[in-house]
Amino acid sequence: MADWEIRKLHILRTLRERGTVTATAEALRMTPSAVSQQLTNLSRQLGVDLLRAEGRRVRLTDAALLVLRHADAVFERLERAEAELAAYTRGEAGEVRVGAFPTAVPALVVPAVTALRAAHPGVTVRVREAEAREAYELLGGGDVDLALSLAAQAPSAVDPRFTRVPLLADPLDAALPRGHPLAAAEDLRLADLAAEPWIFGDGGPWADITRAACEAAGFRPHRGHAATGWTAILAMVEAGMGVALVPRMAAADRDGVAMRELRADRPVRHVVAAVRRGAGDAPAVRRVLAALRTAAAALA
Template sequence: MVEWDIRKLQILRTLRERGTVTATAEALRMTPSAVSQQLTNLSKQLGVPLLEAQGRRVRLTDAARLVLRHAEAVFEQLERADAELAAYVQGEAGEVRVGAFSTAVPALVVPAVRALREAHPALTVRVREAEAQEAYELLGAGEVDLALSLAAQAPSAADPRFSSVPLLADPLDLALPRDHPLAAARRVRLADLAAEPWIFGGSGPWSDITRAACEAAGFRPHQGHSAAGWTAILAMVEAGMGVALVPRMAAVRREGVVMRELAIDRPRRHVLAAVRRGAEAGAAGRALGALREVAAGLG
């Protein structure tokens, strides 16, 4: 099978358009002798004469015109490839894999995916739910292209692998049973709940966040029950089994639960997004931009 040389075919095509070897050389920034040599080599590769003398000029043979007729389909496909590649580089097309912790998926990721579908329909987003710490591990391993996590779980800002962007300071609200004495109080402080049983996970980021918030308010929380999922935590609050801090992004309305904004303590969890350094301009950068817009609307 013949080895087709795209560059030489482009020279032949330009000769057809420009008419002379000299004009072809000028258009391609080559010397006339280089043009002639390349076309001679192409003729040898294909095994057919491509040029014939016509006075002081040359003209394309019927074989050359046949070759170019088929080459046009190749050039057309290459133009499409160039356009798609440019779109990919600019983040207009391709695929971006997002790893995000559970509450960030409905609050941040899903609205961002919807916006990207409208603005960049050729860009595919694949979402993978992951714990806050795991999201960075997946990013470092190349299994996701963008990670949403919590500042407490983020690698050092000096880590050369990642570029991170603060997205949101998510307020933590107090979840109380509807019949709790403080459910209708004018102001509520964390310190007012120092003697209550608290509901939070036995370990992990949410345990750390709850303990840190309570200790900043002057007391160590007594863990009455342990749960990691917000459905379970809010169900126990509703049953009067204790109180809990709940991120505003995670709050789901329950008839027997009152969510109260804290008056002065106002703890927050800080949500970050990260990409591998250097990926900011591609599809991951587009997704990051969409996430920032969604986060700005929640702030």
């Protein structure tokens, strides 16, 4: 029987996810030569070629993809084994590391942690703020146990590494200067703001969400100012410099800003939690997921 080594399979799996030997080495805190040596040894042990050189890059062979299909199942079983051991040794106690995008921390994570402290004081939550896409990278790399992110930034729902849990459809409201002619208009539509200067960032998930929502409403937004922080965006709106889409989770009361619900063409962003496939069986992780669902339901 071939010598199947979990460590080497993990390196091969990471290469599939990261695409290059250099990126794989960075993710696993190894040198590129060590990555190449481990994969060469695995290829020799299994008796098949796993990599094919294409210029300065490498491509996984069909044999490597076959190996990885089985490796995904192996890693899922190992995650389940760790979850069951955690249940046996710690019961209700345990530590869960949560990676969450910025607006989710005060809106969802803090209420969930507060409730857990009262109901299950043995469950400790360690929070790490991260951008939406980074949260999945942290989860895949084993740096967090649960990722709170946006569905638009998530890997495919059929990704064998993760189990996704829908939490919330967060409405996007229009932020207008209080004295704007449309601030008190009845049945405001997103298309009514097509000619306005818009405020959003140069890139990232929120710029993509703003553009997608406006294009779905039939226009391309003209960006008058670039900003990514909600404090800066709302300050500019209050000063009459433009309008913005603001997720309800991030909205803050400002005297000079009118927050308007868009009923007719109501855009939303979908907030999801994710765990590594099989790891959701750990009791502490289940407790955190349940608390996040409760916080999301209250917010909705």
